[in-house]
Amino acid sequence: MRNPVPDLLDEVRRACVDGDEGELLDTIPELADADPDRFAIALCTIDGTVYGTGDDEHRFTIQSISKPFAYALALADRGRESVLEHVGVEPSGDAFNEISLEQNGRPRNPMINIGAIATHALVGEAGMSRERRDVRVREGLSAFAGRDLEVDEAVFDSERSESSRNLALAYLVHAQEKLDGEPHDAVEGYIRQCALLVDVRDLAVMAMTLAAGGRNPVTGQQVVPTWVCTQVLSVMATCGMYDAAGDWMSTVGIPAKSGVAGGVLGSLPGQVGIGTFSPRLDEIGNSVRGVRAFERLSAELGLHLMHAPEVASHVLYGVVEPDADGDGVREVQLQGTMHFAAVEVTLRELEELPDDDAPIVLDLSRTASATEVGRRLLREGVERMREDGREVRVADPDGLLDG
Structure with missing residues (x-):
């Protein structure tokens, strides 16, 4: 091409x-x-x-x-x-x-x-x-x-x-x-x-x-x-x-x-x-x-500075429920860039998850990048879910949360 x-x-x-x-x-x-x-x-x-x-x-x-x-x-x-x-x-x-x-x-x-x-x-x-x-x-x-x-x-x-x-x-x-x-x-x-x-x-x-x-x-x-x-x-x-x-x-x-x-x-x-x-x-x-x-x-x-792309509302790629694939795990799949607005949407989605015993996997494999504030807030969200007694694992193949 x-x-x-x-x-x-x-x-x-x-x-x-x-x-x-x-x-x-x-x-x-x-x-x-x-x-x-x-x-x-x-x-x-x-x-x-x-x-x-x-x-x-x-x-x-x-x-x-x-x-x-x-x-x-x-x-x-x-x-x-x-x-x-x-x-x-x-x-x-x-x-x-x-x-x-x-x-x-x-x-x-x-x-x-x-x-x-x-x-x-x-x-x-x-x-x-x-x-x-x-x-x-x-x-x-x-x-x-x-x-x-x-x-x-x-x-x-x-x-x-x-x-x-x-x-x-x-x-x-x-x-x-x-x-x-x-x-x-x-x-x-x-x-x-x-x-x-x-x-x-x-x-x-x-x-x-x-x-x-x-x-x-x-x-x-x-x-x-x-x-x-x-x-x-x-x-x-x-x-x-x-x-x-x-x-x-x-x-x-x-x-x-x-x-x-x-x-x-x-x-x-x-x-x-x-x-x-x-x-x-x-x-x-x-x-x-x-x-x-x-x-x-x-x-x-479309290069005007004030013409912001609508990425924050589309940060959630999908949620795979525990019974959907039979593994008993709820997968929360994210995509795009983890800046403040995107992570704020993510945290609200995590708040709305059912309060059950299903382990949670936060899947970042489709996430392109993360800002400093995005990393900090997402790590804090994971830690708070664990403090609430939830089992949370993070699939982060590119180490975005470690930056």
């Missing part, structure tokens, strides 16, 4: 290629020379399979898509409370380069420039030199991508020549004592971070690493702790697409981040990582074709 997923992606790309809406970014000379007709889509699954279509090996600078990953590194290096002292998590409703500060001088979130500059300065240990921090950022983002990323020095020089506004933002945050280090170092490091070269396949893997709780699905490396990804994805969902974040979340429903080179990254927890590239931008600074592709993928593949 020929896998239909590549054809599906190519169909989406071809459906979104019509029209020449949008403009190349003209404020950065190197980006103004991009080929406006390049277009690519890539998708990475939970097991590290990567599908791509179009110009999926064409490399471009990551730009603001680097922000969530630098934020992840800062959280991992300094801890949540320390980062929150310098950068907030509230949506701004402002353009990416606006002066968006809270009353105490703290940038509103790490996805706008003023917050991203402050975030960059928090990567690594306190007092780290700019050169060492640059290495930490490059190596950290490379770990997310699963390969060594390089800086486009021409784009770096081009952006540095146009960095007056970012320098002004950095000095403003520094004056409010919310910048760790010197403004010039923070801005130069931030610009270098934005000049890392990626393709859409890299973006898809990076997105899936966030969606998989920090574990790169290709290399198997645990890049950052799981709690970091929860924090980053939450902020991406509310702030990642700037002043279009609300519209994006209601129509596409995938935590995402865009960049002015034309890339868009989307990370759907536990399911998929997506990257697109097309350099024509709308008035907000998001890729026109990239947004169009995400809208289509979300609709056709």
Whole structure:
């Protein structure tokens, strides 16, 4: 059988290629020379399979898509409370380069420039030199991508020549004592971070690493702790697409981040990582074709975050009564994923079992996985039945309750 997923992606790309809406970014000379007709889509699954279509090996600078990953590194290096002292998590409703500060001088979130500059300065240990921090950022983002990323020095020089506004933002945050280090170092490091070269396949893997709780699905490396990804994805969902974040979340429903080179990254927890590239931008600074592709993928593949699959109510595969097969044992057969909602249904089913002397076998052979809370509650349920005098055995061939 020929896998239909590549054809599906190519169909989406071809459906979104019509029209020449949008403009190349003209404020950065190197980006103004991009080929406006390049277009690519890539998708990475939970097991590290990567599908791509179009110009999926064409490399471009990551730009603001680097922000969530630098934020992840800062959280991992300094801890949540320390980062929150310098950068907030509230949506701004402002353009990416606006002066968006809270009353105490703290940038509103790490996805706008003023917050991203402050975030960059928090990567690594306190007092780290700019050169060492640059290495930490490059190596950290490379770990997310699963390969060594390089800086486009021409784009770096081009952006540095146009960095007056970012320098002004950095000095403003520094004056409010919310910048760790010197403004010039923070801005130069931030610009270098934005000049890392990626393709859409890299973006898809990076997105899936966030969606998989920090574990790169290709290399198997645990890049950052799981709690970091929860924090980053939450902020991406509310702030990642700037002043279009609300519209994006209601129509596409995938935590995402865009960049002015034309890339868009989307990370759907536990399911998929997506990257697109097309350099024509709308008035907000998001890729026109990239947004169009995400809208289509979300609709056709059912990827909206709020479109939850109905798994909890179908967790019970069946109950085999003692006299059904003559062995005198009551088998409770479970299926799917044992998360909180699924285990809650299971516990209520166990409560309703007849109060007789028939031994109970809890069969987990059809169960795919279990979350920490799912394991804890299911173990507790088994123990309580035993305390009530019931004979309970657990058929757990994959050791799901031992995790």
